[in-house]
């Protein structure tokens with residue numbers, strides 16, 4: 017009798033031996049498994065493995081996170097008013113790269129409406145829960161209010177449908193401009209619950225559970241979004257986006273990420289951060 021524990025052991029042994037999770041699916045198919053069952057089994061084995069270590073290390077239990085509809089079959093996703101391409105995905109960290117999420121006109125509209133309101137970017141100061149300029153973040157930015165204008169509302173509705181997550185759980189869209197030489201050093205987007213300032217930030221909407229970084233232009237050189245723990249880089253291409261989720265506020269999600277220096281030209285992005293609960 018093959019138990020779930022036996023299957024988990026077999027899957028994890030292969031991953032420990034250097035196989036990628038995607039490659040562990042193939043031998044299961046050869047043994048007659050349905051593809052979705054095999055993918056689910058590999059994901060569940062990794063998840064149970066991580067959960068066990070997390071419990072032992074006192075890490076918070078995982079919460080439900082946004083996930084694009086049908087992201088496993090690398091097809092196009094119907095996001096309501098637009099078909100969005102799935103260009104790539106990773107399992108750990110959970111990353112999906114989207115093509116054609118925004119039209120050229122939408123990118124231009126967001127840049128032009130944001131331009132006059134840009135200010136030196138600030139980061140949340142976790143000691144106090146307030147925010148302040150930070151040397152790791154040499155960009156300029158602004159926030160739109162949720163649903164602030166027709167373009168913002170349309171993009172937000174599309175994101176909610178694409179990621180299957182309530183629109184009300186999203187922070188306002190943030191637009192950032194990086195000039196030549198500007199970067200965003202690697203960081204996590206969740207709030208560290210151990211820091212004294214976190215309680216104030218978490219009171220409104222709970223944790224951040226996912227980020228969607230949308231590229232509004234294609235920098236002449238540089239400016240990729242990098243995931244150092246995964247040795248993965250996403251090129252900034254106008255209209256495309258990178259989505260990543262983190263089901264607990266911990267480095268085990270492998271979601272350390274940064275904006276590589278812009279080497280020539282400028283880089284514009286719009287970021288949507290998603291919370292656990294309604295963000296008002």
Ligand code: PD2
Pocket residue numbers: 200205227229239240241242273274275276285287
């Ligand atoms: O500009 C980026 O690629 C980037 C990198 C890291 C954006 C963010 N983080 C963010 O908006 O959180």
Ligand code: ZN
Pocket residue numbers: 203204205227273
């Ligand atoms: Zn970030």
